[in-house]
Amino acid sequence: MAIVKDKKTIKDTFPVEGMTCASCANSIESMLKASDGVVDASVNFAGKTLQVVYEPEVTSPSQLRNTVQEIGFDILTEQKTQEELEARQARAMAQLKRKTIVAGVLAFPVFIMGMFFHNTFTWGNWAMLLLTAPVLLWAGQRFFIGAWAQAKHFRANMDTLVALSTGIAFVFSVFNTVYPEFFLDRGLMPHVYYEAVAVIIAFILLGKYLEEGAKDRSSSAIKKLMGLQPKSVRIMRGEVELEVKIDEVQVGDRVVLLPGERVPVDGEVIAGTTYVDESMLSGEPLPVQKQPGDMLYAGTINQKGSLQLVARKTGGETTLAHIIKLVQEAQGSKAPVQKLVDKIAGIFVPVVLVIAILTFTAWVVLGGEAYLTEALLSTISVLVIACPCALGLATPTAIMVGVGRGAEQGILIKDAESLEHAHKVNAVILDKTGTITLGKPSVTDVLWADEAIEQDKLQKLFFSMEAQSEHPIAQAIYTFYKEQGQRTAQPEHFSSLTGLGIEADFEGQRYFAGNEKLLREQRVIVPDYLLQAAKQLQEDAKTVIFFSDAKQALAVFAVSDPIKSTAAEGVKDMQEAGLEIYMLTGDNRQTAAAVAKQVGIEHYQAELLPGDKADFVKKLQSQGKKVAMVGDGINDAQALATADISIAMGQGTDVAMDVAGITLMRSDLSQVARAVNLSRATVQTIRQNLFWAFIYNVVCIPIAAGLLYPFTGFLLNPMLAGAAMALSSVSVVTNSLRLRVKKI
Template sequence: MDDKGITIDLAVQGMSCTACAARIEKNISKMPGVEAVAVSYSARTAWVQYMPEMVQPASIMEQIGKLGFKANLPEHAKEGFEKERSRLRIRLIISLLLTLPLLSAMIQHLAPFARIELPAMMTNPWLQLGLATIIQFVIGLPFYIGAYHAIRSRATNMDVLVATGTSAAYLYSHYLVFNADRTALFAHEVPLYFETSAVVITAVLLGKFIEASVTSRAQQDASGYSKLLNAVVRVERAGVELEIKTEFVRENDYVLVQAGQIIPVDGIVTSGESEVDESLLTGESVPLGKRSGDQVWAGTKNGGNTLRIRTTAAGYATMLSRIVDLVRQAQRSKSLIQRQVDAVSAWFVPTMLLLAFGTFAVWVTAVDPGNWTTAFRCAVAVVLAACPCALGLATPISLVVASGRLAKRGIVVKEAGALERLAQLNMLILDKTGTLTEGKPKISRIHAPTGSKQGLLRLAAAVEANSTHPLAIAIRAEAVQAGLVPPTAADYSYMTGKGVEANVEQRKIGVGNASFVAARNWTFGSPTIRSFAEECQKLGETVLYIADNNRVIGAMSFFDTVKPLSKSAVSRLRKEGVTVLLATGDHPAPALSAAQTAGIPHERVYANMLPEDKLELVDQLKKQDYKVGMAGDGWNDAPALAAADVGLAMGDGTDAALTAGHITLLQPRMTAIPEALLISRMTVRNVRQNLTFAFIYNALIIPFAACGMLQPWMAGTAMAFSSVSVVGNAIRLGAKLKKAAGQF
């Protein structure tokens, strides 16, 4: 819970199109205590943020029920969705069996089959009436219920169109059966449209069943992380081994993981050595060696020996669960394109209904005056042809597929809009340490002209005892390796991106870069320190100075290797039209050295950059109309990550990586950036294809229907399969993304 309340995910059954999702959002958002709500038709879920002292989940679920839908808690989501799909299958089968006899009447109107004589019973108007009535009011009852709830909420959806169009066809035919001349009726000289309403209902059910099946498959692909969750885990408590459910594991429990098993918790290895496969979590294909003291994560696979792990997080607190939440968050969020489409869909159905009335009026008064039958047929065709479902599905279904594929590659997208903005990227700023380089610098040399190197290292380690900066970590690691025990430091004074001072053994000891030296007005105890620093910087190494009571007594240099695939990644980005800059707080010499290795021109290197300088650089580039991306380690780059059009947080599986930026790269490999760029561009291209098809479909089919060039059953069938084609194109995207991932 935070200051905005707590959140809950609900599985929603009964939605027929994106207009239903919009109606739920609109109504639930008006409830007292509800802070935010997002409903996804493609995912069949509702995300609600609420204040528990004002409203409870039961009330929210009850309100959704009043709108004509059924809401379940997440644990019942899959079961509920399968039940809904099963009911849809049964309705489809019955509708299909009852529609087949009605097709005989339609077949006789087609030229190639005009001479075929069918049994009189098959074309009997009373039989047609009976079959059509069952289809219309029993099989089609959910359409009426959905339309009723929509109109009651002063909204429209696909149910309104289907109910209106099929009812018009059925009722008109029903009127003719009871009022037309009996001789003409049984001689088939009076046109009946029972087959129209039946075929349309059957086609819509078929389309919805295919859509539900394909969407279910896409959902399963996107929710692949659920396969990494263990139901039962073996723990050691008070020297006794027990098997318990994973949700009952507590912090500091000792978990035993055998070879070949999925690790069920986040934790620290306390005994055992093994290789752990983290590919399904981070996208890193090479198993990593783990030993006592190493961090392991839930969802990774133990490939070697038994590991004993002290739990640091279990259940919903693990990084795996947080990733699952972020993937769901991305899938339920809406991109700019989706919001624009939703705005169009809101007025689409009412407009089509007005167009249908207009079509009827034009035909009966101007085109074919007095011919009510033709006017009616054209108006019904317009109603049945018009449906915003293909438009509404065009964006979210592709985003579900893409976010799932990215997550499997260790690339977690937090919001749909980030994927859309990433596709437009043409300028990328890279941090150096941890992004372009390995981020694990090591001490190269220590220069202590007036004392011992170990004494200098000991003082530096004391001052850097609490810092998370990579250079501080390198200092502490070197001290441990040398067997040193740093003294206690107190009264820390930091200057972000420059250095730190603290009281150590009644002396003020400082560690910092050249900017920190100048800011503190330190003096140099020996001229050799400057020459040492200049020599190291020429080699591309980073230098830190150590001062005792404002007097520099030594220095140490660090080297950090450039990641092996950095040059390849930069080259791929340039081929995609992205200009790459390097912005680092490091000295110009090591910055230029790293840039040269990675293939970044020297004129695009910015050194001695503080966090606020990087933020200013991002703002300047955005003012020049660049679409700017920032890739950093998620800590000191946080301001720039947030300000960029797309912030890419480079992580190594840490919690920090999940909290910074718009996109998180769990495995800090440089090739993940061009991979994410490629996937985003393929996804946006797929969305545009879907939207283009949906717009072209409506632009062509509706005029044809209005002009009398389509029979109503043809228009209704085309409407049903327009959504299926959009979903199918999104599934095709999944196959293309899987193939593209093989390039990296």
């Protein structure tokens, strides 16, 4: 799924295998960033994905893979279907489950013998050695392979900690089993720690298994979205109906759709009439009638009739594929706080190794009669308990669940930064047309001036001008006259006057269509009765369009854009969420005032150009406000890009959605408050996760080193350290999963 960023770089996302902690992700990132041709690399530990921007003329996916393999990991550079990736993951989970079970079964008797019967049987040490060896060398093999791969590049990660702690304990125990006389001759007991080795590995494997299962559940939103597209489809080739795989459908194919089936591609209805459930896109529960000429979207459900459609977008180009890709990239992106955590995790393991060495040295120098035993136990405990898994999982798991929860609610989040920053928003700017209103205006009033003669000719000219414009109001006028059978004339000159209207030349005569401001600027005479009529129409929340020649106004047209039924409730929800609401529009002040009053907005600005909207955003920002801009049109793109958080209505233009960090698939302003509440809940979860992850390490490492021993005689057992480490990772992921049921 490569995305060409520009002519020289490519952005790719690859699945990553073999990561066990945040330090693993940091190692992959740093190695790739140091490679020739790599512009940027970002690894999501929780999502197990790599996003890399590289220069195809300098490096290639296979070279990237070789670089990653050198340090003990792997990336899947070949194109894989979701089913293949899931099968691969299922096999890995099954193997991890087998190793966890075997390690647990063998560790249990070792634990019993080591804790309660270590001096009962003369052959006890040999029995524990035979039971522990497969736990260490087979079930725990991954840790040693990973540690060696890192060591070759003078790096360290969680595998290093586990391999060192269990390896040292095992070698020490084997030595005392084979040659116990060495310590006996010196008056010391030859202690063995097989139970610590076996139980530590069993606990860590159990923690990883539970963690992987929880991470898998956190990406359930992606699986639900992917499940919306059928795997096969019926198409017509000539007069023959064929059933083919979904990836074999081409643009232009005729697709046959039966009642109850999901739409496989984005396409245009060419035969038949039906009702389609589009709730996965719009969130609206009522089905929408579709007939020839209407568009259908992949993933929606055909409810009633049979029909045929022509495929317009297939595969990765469909609206559904775009949504899936957006969610995947957002789940794989990093929040700003995660970048700080990554830096900490990158230096954390070397620091822990230094602490372990200092711990061992301190016990040897200051310890009592059993100083060597206690030095070994404390060092092993420090190495085991300091695993930075919980730290590495704290942010990405919350982001993954938050983005997935948003997708289920029809809130598409482009990147983690938008999700993290949205909680700071305290001011929301709403565009009027298409955001508060339906954006589908219709003509309600037509008033011609007394001076307007040859109305039939003037209507044709006015219709011809509006036919050239892409503005929603122009489209309403165009539709109004087209339904009357009006024909067009070709203007000699046409231009759009941003924020004012349009102008055109017919037979050497210039005509204008737009707002009152346009006529004033052109010094066009407007009769008082037309101005009064326009004022009354504007007070009724109707948009007024003046039509004139170069000298005088010829007509007034009133266009009404109905307010969305959910707009007032959405504004109320935002106000209850503590947000200050502003409405901006290029429409006149009277219409703006009427709309603002109906939906309960106190602050509004009218007759604004696109640049004015961006300037208003900057004005609020200069007052210390964190601004979210909600819009749907090309004219909102500049303001969306300027705002701290940009929110696009999903039914708006592609430009607005490309600029926006958050897209609302429902045309419902209540979703804005939900998006902010989701951000607040996600950030709160991240803070909780980071707090417990940091506290866990800050408190447990000194205890593991033996800080409490001089005062209480307490020395942390390595087995308890392993259990605590596993529990910390699972607790962080479980806390993140609470977002799935939290009310937003």
